Amino acid sequence: MIAEKFDVFLFDLDGVVYVGDEPLPDAVDSVTRLYEMDKELRFLTNDPRPTRRAVASDLREMGINAQEDEIVTSGWATAQYLSQQDVTTTAVVGSEGLKTELQTAGIEITDTDPEAMVVGANEETTYRDIRRATRHIDRGAAFVGTNPDGSFPTPDGPAPGAGAIVRAVEAAAGTEPTVVGKPEPLMFEMAIDGLSANMSAVVIGDNPATDVLGAHHAGHTGILVADEEPTATSARDRQEPELTISTLADLFTEEIEPWESPPYSWPDQIRPGVAAVVTTDSDEVLLLKRADTEQWALPTGSVERCEPVQEAISREVMEETGIRIQVEELTGVYSRPEQQVFSYPSGKTVHFITNCFRCTIEAGTAEADKEEALEVGFFGVNDLPSDILPMQPQWIADAIDMSGPCAIR
Numbered sequence: 149m150i151a152e153k154f155d156v157f158l159f160d161l162d163g164v165v166y167v168g169d170e171p172l173p174d175a176v177d178s179v180t181r182l183y184e185m186d187k188e189l190r191f192l193t194n195d196p197r198p199t200r201r202a203v204a205s206d207l208r209e210m211g212i213n214a215q216e217d218e219i220v221t222s223g224w225a226t227a228q229y230l231s232q233q234d235v236t237t238t239a240v241v242g243s244e245g246l247k248t249e250l251q252t253a254g255i256e257i258t259d260t261d262p263e264a265m266v267v268g269a270n271e272e273t274t275y276r277d278i279r280r281a282t283r284h285i286d287r288g289a290a291f292v293g294t295n296p297d298g299s300f301p302t303p304d305g306p307a308p309g310a311g312a313i314v315r316a317v318e319a320a321a322g323t324e325p326t327v328v329g330k331p332e333p334l335m336f337e338m339a340i341d342g343l344s345a346n347m348s349a350v351v352i353g354d355n356p357a358t359d360v361l362g363a364h365h366a367g368h369t370g371i372l373v374a375d376e377e378p379t380a381t382s383a384r385d386r387q388e389p390e391l392t393i394s395t396l397a398d399l400f401t402e403e404i405e406p407w408e409s410p411p412y413s414w415p416d417q418i419r420p421g422v423a424a425v426v427t428t429d430s431d432e433v434l435l436l437k438r439a440d441t442e443q444w445a446l447p448t449g450s451v452e453r454c455e456p457v458q459e460a461i462s463r464e465v466m467e468e469t470g471i472r473i474q475v476e477e478l479t480g481v482y483s484r485p486e487q488q489v490f491s492y493p494s495g496k497t498v499h500f501i502t503n504c505f506r507c508t509i510e511a512g513t514a515e516a517d518k519e520e521a522l523e524v525g526f527f528g529v530n531d532l533p534s535d536i537l538p539m540q541p542q543w544i545a546d547a548i549d550m551s552g553p554c555a556i557r
């Protein structure tokens with residue numbers, strides 16, 4: 149059973165342990181039983197408003213014997229994050245609880261030249277707060293959002309969450325925030341900080357987009373508490389839980405296959421890309437030495453809005469090398485995430501679906517565009533440089549081997 153399979157249980161609170169002030173059926177008994185089995189328990193909430201102490205006290209009132217250091221709120225995690233970044237002053241849009249956690253971490257709250265601007269809004273947040281935050285960020289304060297939740301459930305329907313105010317500030321300031329709460333891995337890392345690295349952890353939550361995706365980002369198994377199985381968009385969707393249960397009592401009866409992290413990151417975006425194997429009459433291939441990675445590579449790029457792929461590759465080759473090409477045929481479509489998911493220094497991760505074309509030269513002399521390429525050159529297909537992007541010799545081979553159909557890899 150699940151309860152025996154893991155050492156650490158990371159519980160979401162709202163919708164898993166309680167709704168509002170009321171514990172959910174079987175929650176108190178199930179959590180107590182895990183304590184009796186000497187399991188490590190942590191309770192993680194994206195709600196930035198209460199202190200850890202208040203959450204622990206609420207849990208004890210419900211009959212769960214939780215200690216303050218077993219609670220991770222997005223407000224407390226934000227305070228720890230700022231401390232780690234050596235931030236000593238911050239302005240705040242948010243609750244008294246959030247301010248208490250920041251002050252407890254030794255961070256001074258001020259609206260005079262703050263180093264950071266923490267947005268973790270509450271019911272009192274006003275237009276003036278959004279304006280104040282926008283101005284601090286515009287003057288250079290680091291923009292930190294406690295959590296990304298756009299709304300939270302209430303008996304009357306959804307109410308705006310801190311994420312809605314974070315996005316209002318983002319729109320006004322024109323700056324992207326660092327977001328601390330789930331599904332980012334930070335809260336999960338803090339939750340297991342100090343525990344042995346070989347302990348296995350499971351996350352139990354009611355939100356596929358924050359709890360389950362966050363579990364998988366952090367390398368943990370994810371269990372969804374819901375009445376129905378979620379509908380995932382694909383079998384590789386990381387919001388797909390390993391198991392859906394309707395009550396925490398199922399932890400003592402059900403079995404589960406743990407999550408295994410794939411060898412690629414979860415992309416923020418999926419983008420159509422193009423690549424060109426430009427060949428000469430003497431069977432040489434045009435390569436350029438990329439300015440960003442300083443590796444040899446085929447001319448590549450992204451398809452822009454409304455642009456057919458043939459126009460996209462012709463434009464990219466012209467921009468990067470000054471050569472006008474004739475697009476001959478599609479020779480490969482490359483989409484496997486192991487090769488085609490890239491993370492950039494900006495923090496963004498992109499999955500490229502690259503259409504590769506064999507092309508010939510129509511006009512022009514190869515000359516490197518200094519923004520994109522350090523140099524350009526022609527190489528024999530059996531004499532490629534050793535520092536070429538790892539997957540591209542295969543793309544070149546697929547384009548040169550005209551005997552078969554277009555490669556799909």
Ligand SMILES: [Mg+2]
Nearest residue numbers: 160162163354
């Ligand atoms: Mg929840």
